Amino acid sequence: MLKHRLTFGPILIFLILLFSWLDEWVDGLEAPESFPKDTMPPGIIVAMVLIFVGVMGAREVARILRAKSVQIETWFAALVSVVGLLVVGLTPSDSIGSTGFAVGISSVAASFVLGLLYAIRSKQVDGAIFVGAGVLLIHVYMGMMLGFLLLIRREYSVWMLLWVLACVKSCDIGAFFTGTTIGKHKLIEWLSPKKTWEGLIGGLITSGAIGALGFWALGAAGYEQYSPWWGAALGVLFGAIGQAGDLTASLFKRDAGIKDAGTSVPGFGGVLDLIDSPILVAPFAYWAIRIVMDLSSSSAVPGSLGG
Numbered sequence: 171m172l173k174h175r176l177t178f179g180p181i182l183i184f185l186i187l188l189f190s191w192l193d194e195w196v197d198g199l200e201a202p203e204s205f206p207k208d209t210m211p212p213g214i215i216v217a218m219v220l221i222f223v224g225v226m227g228a229r230e231v232a233r234i235l236r237a238k239s240v241q242i243e244t245w246f247a248a249l250v251s252v253v254g255l256l257v258v259g260l261t262p263s264d265s266i267g268s269t270g271f272a273v274g275i276s277s278v279a280a281s282f283v284l285g286l287l288y289a290i291r292s293k294q295v296d297g298a299i300f301v302g303a304g305v306l307l308i309h310v311y312m313g314m315m316l317g318f319l320l321l322i323r324r325e326y327s328v329w330m331l332l333w334v335l336a337c338v339k340s341c342d343i344g345a346f347f348t349g350t351t352i353g354k355h356k357l358i359e360w361l362s363p364k365k366t367w368e369g370l371i372g373g374l375i376t377s378g379a380i381g382a383l384g385f386w387a388l389g390a391a392g393y394e395q396y397s398p399w400w401g402a403a404l405g406v407l408f409g410a411i412g413q414a415g416d417l418t419a420s421l422f423k424r425d426a427g428i429k430d431a432g433t434s435v436p437g438f439g440g441v442l443d444l445i446d447s448p449i450l451v452a453p454f455a456y457w458a459i460r461i462v463m464d465l466s467s468s469s470a471v472p473g474s475l476g477g
Contacts, residue, residue: 182435182444186332189215193328213323216331217259220320224251226441227449228312230431232304237426240297240304246288247308250281254313259320274314281309311449318452322459327393333384333401334408334455338448341377341409342416348372362420365413374409381405400462407458408451415450419443 193215201210228251232242257277261270285305289298323331349369357365385401388394419442423431432440 186335189219190328190332193323197328211324213259213320213328216323216328217320220255220259220316221252223441223445224248224255224312224316226432226434227251227316227445228308230440230442231308231312231422234422234426234428234431235304235307237428238300240300242288242301242304242308246305247312250284250305250309251312251316253277254281254309255317255320258314258317259324261321277314278306278309282306315449315452316445318456319448322452322456326459327388329388329391329393330459333381333388334451334459335448336384337377337381337405337408338412338451340380340405341373341412342447343373344376344409345369345373345413348376358417361424362417365417370413373413374406377409377412378402378406381408394463396462396466400466404455404458404462408455411451411454412447415447418450419446 193213196210196214197212199210201207225248228247229244232244232247235242254277257273261273282302282305285302286298288305289301319331319334322334345365346369349364349366349372352372353366353368355367356363357367357370379402381404382398382402384405385394385396386398389396419431423429430439431442434440435444438444
């Protein structure tokens with residue numbers, strides 16, 4: 171598995187950088203006359219990538235649910251995933267608070283009702299509650315939570331989004347290599363036997379360093395201006411939440427009695443095995459960045475908070 175990760179990992183990094191560059195390039199193109207702005211809206215390429223990832227992830231979550239005798243077909247899982255992603259990611263930025271909140275809650279309610287209707291489509295009531303709950307899980311987990319990554323892109327540069335992902339995945343990488351090298355004390359043996367406290371600490375140190383370096387690089391490149399100290403703090407926070415996201419996916423898979431969510435990503439398993447940590451981080455990252463931005467803009471002491 172390590173051989174495949176070392177081979178396929180750099181390919182994934184290259185593709186992420188390529189799509190990030192394409193997203194920024196499209197963002198600067200002149201928009202058609204029918205568009206409300208002179209240039210194309212931000213996040214077009216990111217939205218396409220996330221829709222693909224969401225569909226693949228929903229397919230794998232549906233597989234996990236079917237292993238627990240919750241019968242949800244792939245096409246329906248993909249549909250509710252895409253709806254959830256777009257509801258969060260494309261909510262108009264000028265919507266007042268109550269409107270945005272109402273849109274999100276309405277999509278959750280509609281997803282649950284559609285799930286129940288889907289469950290009884292064959293005039294059978296057995297398992298209807300579980301199917302409805304499973305559809306709701308996919309809508310929120312592989313849709314709305316993933317949509318926060320698109321929301322981050324819409325409000326910031328694509329490189330800010332890339333920084334969030336780098337913080338999360340660097341923690342995974344740091345934890346893996348630290349744990350396999352010096353890990354002795356098990357973190358949660360009954361849930362994830364290979365994770366260790368040493369690995370967790372190594373991962374958090376790595377994500378903190380990447381967070382600080384990333385914020386410095388964003389400022390040096392003329393993008394968002396924030397203190398590297400904020401970057402280090404958020405890097406550690408995102409790394410910790412990301413590890414919780416990885417454990418969440420492990421919980422699902424262990425309950426279903428399967429090792430990997432899929433086989434579509436060589437060396438990693440399925441798409442869910444690759445994105446389980448960023449999914450849980452995404453909502454927290456959106457609000458954490460907003461808080462840091464507000465604190466930075468209200469500070470008048472040079473270098474204290476950046477900005």
